[in-house]
Amino acid sequence: MSKLKEKTIQDKALEALKKHYQQQRSINNIYACTEAWTKKEKGGKRADGLICFQTNEGQFYTVSMEAKSHKTLQALTSSVNEDRLGWNSLLAAGSLTLGAAVLCFTLLDLKWWIVLLSAFPLFFLSLVGFIVLFDRLDLNRHRLNSVVEQLKQYPANEQWLVYSKHADNLLATLTSNGRRSHLQTLISLCRQNGFGLMLLSNQKIHLEMEPKPRKGNFLDTYSRAPKIREELNNPLVLETA
Structure with missing residues (x-):
C-alpha cells in the first residue's frame, strides 16, 4: 500500500467533502479552500480545510477539516x-x-x-x-488526544478528521497500556465530540462516521469570512481557493 502525503490527503479530502455536500444538499454553489485561519481574537489557528455554503434558510453553513498522514501518526494516538x-x-x-x-x-x-x-x-x-x-x-x-483537541480549535457546524488508510492500519496495531487500541480510542473520542471520520487510500474514500451537526454561525470565526460571503452571494465569481 502506497503512503499518501499529508498535502495529498488534504487536497483529496477537500474535494471529496465538497462533492459529498453537493450531493447531500443538492447544491452547486460551495466555497472550499485549504489553509483557513481563524481570527486572531479566536486564537489564530489554521484549519487544513474549510467548506461553506448557504442553506435554504440563507444561513452560512461551515465545515472544517483536519488532515493527518502516517508521518503525523503520533497526533492520532492518545495518552492518559x-x-x-x-x-x-x-x-x-x-x-x-x-x-x-x-x-x-x-x-x-x-x-x-x-x-x-x-x-x-x-x-x-x-x-x-x-x-x-x-x-x-x-x-x-481520562484520555488526551492532540488531533481531537486541535480540531476543537476550528469551530464549525460540522467538523471532520481525515487521515490515510495506512495510518488507520498502524493505529489498529498500537495498544495503549494493553487496553483499547489507539484506533478504538480515537473513534470513541470523535464520536463523543461529534466529529466525522474519513479515511483515504489511493483508490478509495471511506466515510467512516458522519459528524454531528451544530447550530450557530461559525463563519465569522475565520479571517476570510468577508471573502467567502462575497463569493457565495455572487456565484459568478465563486472560485475554489
Missing part, C-alpha cells in the same frame, strides 16, 4: 490525562470518605475523634483504589 484522572480520583475518594464518616457518626454514634482517625486510612485506600479502577476502565474523560 493524569491530572484529570487524579482529580476525579480525589473527588471520588473524598465523597466516599465523607459519606462513610457521616454514616458512622450519625448511625453508630461514634465519637468524632474515632471517626476522624478512621477517615484518614479510608481516604488513602479509596484514593488508590479509584486511581486503579479509573485507569483500568480507560474512560474517554
